Amino acid sequence: MQKIEKKQSTSSNTSDDVFEKKPNTFVDVVIFSIIDNNLHVMLAKRSIEPCINQWSLIGGYIDIEKDANIEDCAKRKLYEKTGVKTPYLEQFCTFGSKNRDPRGWSISVIYFALIPQEKIKTQPGNGASDIKWEKITSDKIKEKLAFDHNVILSSCVKRLRNKVLYSSLPVYFMKNKFTLVELQKVYEIILDKEIDTKSFRRRILNADIIKKTNEMAYGTTRPAQLYQLKNSEIPYFFMRTLEG
Amino acid sequence: MQKIEKKQSTSSNTSDDVFEKKPNTFVDVVIFSIIDNNLHVMLAKRSIEPCINQWSLIGGYIDIEKDANIEDCAKRKLYEKTGVKTPYLEQFCTFGSKNRDPRGWSISVIYFALIPQEKIKTQPGNGASDIKWEKITSDKIKEKLAFDHNVILSSCVKRLRNKVLYSSLPVYFMKNKFTLVELQKVYEIILDKEIDTKSFRRRILNADIIKKTNEMAYGTTRPAQLYQLKNSEIPYFFMRTLEG
């Protein structure tokens, strides 16, 4: 262990700055979407060291000139990669340790976002070769990510799964108008488990969070009622969790 | 708005340090305990600027030489003030903005701890004139705290309340051996609401989280069965929330 030099002269706006050395500070966003009947996460390929060319979650350091607060920082990173301004965004937790980044002590505030695939402007291949969607299979992905991002992703997926058992979170994956069958399918994809149709519909309709539109979804057989979210701001929390 | 100078020469341990200016980083712990049939929070009087002599939550900056990770940092601060090594400790959330601290951009990772009053070594007056317990009345305290600590405290109390509706968290306020009547009382204090005795006992006993001891608590009337926690590590989560 070498001694740390106390040479750093900070350009602080107060005279008594006691922070000789600070952790590096990041915000990372776990961006989820349902694609091809599977839960996916958005990854970015790192263009700089460390971990250059490895895939990672969407994020980067907090820019104290650009960002007024950490949520704005998360929104900025999200907007830069997806073109989406107001997705469902929730602070998940914060990872911080001396080892998680080779550059030294670092903190990363993790958010997660739920986005309907349709709303995402920047699709891989569409001028953005540095981002891609990776399929999540039971908490994990195949890709080996930079830093501790596999651990972060895994615990975030667990949190999402758990929360879906007692909330309306999956509605934030739906496009503007959707059928109850489609919504149930999204629940089943995330939970990786079949749900009884009657129970599901009773639960959702009872919660009074969606309203019928005057449109139907036509397919090859019986058309289905199209619904819309009533109040998209806050998710609904049920009094009971589903079996898990 | 003055321009920020980019003069800071960091003593980083890698050559390519892109972090011109970093937020200051803190960990604060909201330490709860039940005292005199009321929920209380531990406060510390600040001995340095800014906000000198104002009361605040227990916390301080992350010391990258002492702390291996943020949870250790929280445990260290908790131990320094309470003498308790292994309380119930949970990461709550992270606050970060350019305005919350007059010294500039700052991040604070907030933990909360639940401690039985009996376990706390450092009681106010006992050589520690810089700490005190403050009573919480419906999410708030009377004291005007430093920085944004009133906001942090308030949202943390709400989180605690909500979590008590569907978990066994209150057991972490109990001393080693306790009666079901005492545990119910703690639930009622936190929720500020009476609970039906039969329903409460059925719920707790059904969860199979406590076991009978061979001791009774003797008072002025009928003695009560003393119980102990079975597995103190992780809280129990019920399938249904209580009415709220």
Add this chain to the structure above:
DNA sequence: AGAATAGTGTCTTTAAGACAATATTGG
């Protein structure tokens, strides 16, 4: 015996689970 607190019995209510049954479309 009577006050006080600990603890139980049991009926009602609510919402989920299970699963059979019906409804509506296209071919």
Add this chain to the structure above:
DNA sequence: CCAATATTGTCTTAAAGACACTATTCT
């Protein structure tokens, strides 16, 4: 009509709410 999918009916089950009742102690 038939296949396929959407939607509903209804019985069972699990756990909470309500509230009356019994049990055990001390004075």
